[in-house]
Amino acid sequence: MPDLTTQLIHHPYQPPADFAAPQPGVFKASTVIFPSVAAMRERDWKDKSAFTYGLHGTPTTYQLEERLCSLEGGTYCVLVPSGLTAIANVALALLKTGDSMLVPDNVYGPNKSFADGQLARWGISTQVYDAMDPADLAAKITDTTRLVWVEAAGSVTLEFPDLPALVRICHDRGVVCALDNTWGAGLAFNPFDLLPGTSPALGVDISAHALTKYPSGGGDVLMGSVITRDPALHRKIQRTHMHLGLAVGANDAELVLRSLSSxxxxxxxxxxxxxxxxxxxxxxxxxxxxxxxxxxxxxxxxxxxxxxxxxxxxxxxxxxxxxxxxxxxxxxxxxxxxxxxxxxxxxxxxxxxxxxxxxxxxxxxxxxxxxxxxxxxxxxxxxxxxxxxxxxxxxxxxxxxx
Missing domain, CATH: 3.90.1150.10 (Aspartate Aminotransferase, domain 1)
Structure with a gap:
């Protein structure tokens, strides 16, 4: 018989699996246990088919990601510690030295600050455009433009742009278009299908969302998400997410899951x-x-x-x-x-x-x-x-x- 201290760690009892309740279970893990070395080598967390390490996801975070995709009409999602981290994750995944980015002048202030304070140090330039003038955006896109941010409604002043027109300009010029969708929250409009009935669907390429706001609803959780329908874009975002070691706490994910229903x-x-x-x-x-x-x-x-x-x-x-x-x-x-x-x-x-x-x-x-x-x-x-x-x-x- 093993020592009591060993039994407390390696106890043989496992609860039955057929348990269901209104709220999902909360799984906390850094280490994930594998049944064998072969299983450890075969598992891949990137498509949510398995678990390898807590940093890359647990049943709790996978469920939250999937529900957020349903909310915003996307396919792929990563969770990050804040809305600003979501913005940074997008920029760092898509931009390199010599590239440029465009943001509306009424964009969320920390997005500008991140561009001026960090991206500029790495040789990535940022220009602002008038969100209420699509022609101004079109005129400022250059051969080095790799990312355009849009926001509806605009931060603080709440102007509402012609979002389909801005998105169409980006698509026509082959530039990735990312939306800060915190205001709309997936409820005001579908960011990936801005003109229902059109084929192919006209929508943004990426939706960043500060889950701190409406999905949390309690003023007590900091979290963000990055959602896309494009598998290639998702892989870039996911790779940067992994390299930066970004993750969210299980209890925070639990709070957002609990709040989504209301x-x-x-x-x-x-x-x-x-x-x-x-x-x-x-x-x-x-x-x-x-x-x-x-x-x-x-x-x-x-x-x-x-x-x-x-x-x-x-x-x-x-x-x-x-x-x-x-x-x-x-x-x-x-x-x-x-x-x-x-x-x-x-x-x-x-x-x-x-x-x-x-x-x-x-x-x-x-x-x-x-x-x-x-x-x-x-x-x-x-x-x-x-x-x-x-x-x-x-x-x-x-x-x-x-």
Whole structure:
């Protein structure tokens, strides 16, 4: 009989396999045990047909990857520790010294920072284009362009581009097109089939998604995904993913799997509350402009109306406070909010607010955006009546301080 300490590690009992429950099991592993040397040599994790090492996947992460593919209409998926890691994984997989990349001027800020702070050091250049002008994108694609990022809606200012037109330009020029699909989340539109009924399907080549937002829904998980339908692109992304040693924790994967079942309900609840608040804000004299794709006066509204389900516009809106209000007064407005907490990110149960210095974020002031100080709201799951009252009291506080 082995020693007790050995028995605790090599116990012969195995639970029966026929166990099913609403939530998938959580498998934690670095080491994966093989029944034989031959089995170890034969197994290949790359097509999800086997397990070789925890870094390359477990039953828990494989299930999450497959469900995310169903959500976004893709075929292949890798999981990474954050949305920014998803962006970096794409760039590092596809770009080399001498290549160039194009990003819209309203792209997610850390994407620009990664390009300027890291890619430039490796001899990879980045240019910005006007997302609302497809001709500008077409004019800036060169023989060295290997990757174009698109975003719908645009970060912070929420302009909605003519996404099919941008994608078609990339396809016609033979350039890989990647979408940051965090706003759409797989629910507003299918990134791989932007014009249903066309053959072949018109869609992006790659969808990057910050699962931190709506798929998680709790404001407590950092994770990202990279999804594609193209096996050759997937192999490049997967190879870089492996070389960088990227992985996600089993408990984090469990939390996202648990939240996916309520994601559509939460997304539409965020959306409905956001539209109510955005419409109310259009009636407030202090706001020079309210930015939300479903509002007729918001830049790109017609493109949103054409591409998206009319009940899918996420939980973000921005306001531009009239230029008469100083930055200090706008900050005081944000500080006076009680339910909207000051903090980055979105998609969780708590409403958030962040003021932005738009001029420092863009090459030039965006066309169609009023002059003033921009504040972005991420609407949570609180009572919309309470949120509206919170906005009203903060506005009153700001106006009284003038």
């Amino acid at each position: 994601m559509a309900l939460r997304y539409h609840a965020h959306d409905a509350a956001t539209r109510t608040l955005a419409r109310w804000c259009t009636q407030q004299p202090a706001f020079a402009q309210v930015l939300h794709p479903a509002l007729p006066d918001s830049p790109g509204h017609a493109h949103w109306l054409t591409l998206c389900r009319t009940d899918a516009a996420a939980g973000l809106f921005s306001v531009v406070l009239d230029a008469q209000y100083t930055v200090a007064q706008v900050d005081a407005f944000c500080d006076a909010l009680q339910l909207f907490k000051i903090g980055y990110s979105w998609g969780g149960p708590m409403s958030l607010v962040v003021p932005y210095e738009l001029a420092s974020m863009r090459k030039k002031w965006p066309t169609g955006i009023a002059q003033g100080t921009l504040v972005r709201f991420a609407v949570g799951l609180e009572s919309v009546t309470d949120l509206q009252a919170d906005l009203a009291q903060a506005l009153q506080h700001m106006v009284a301080s003038c």
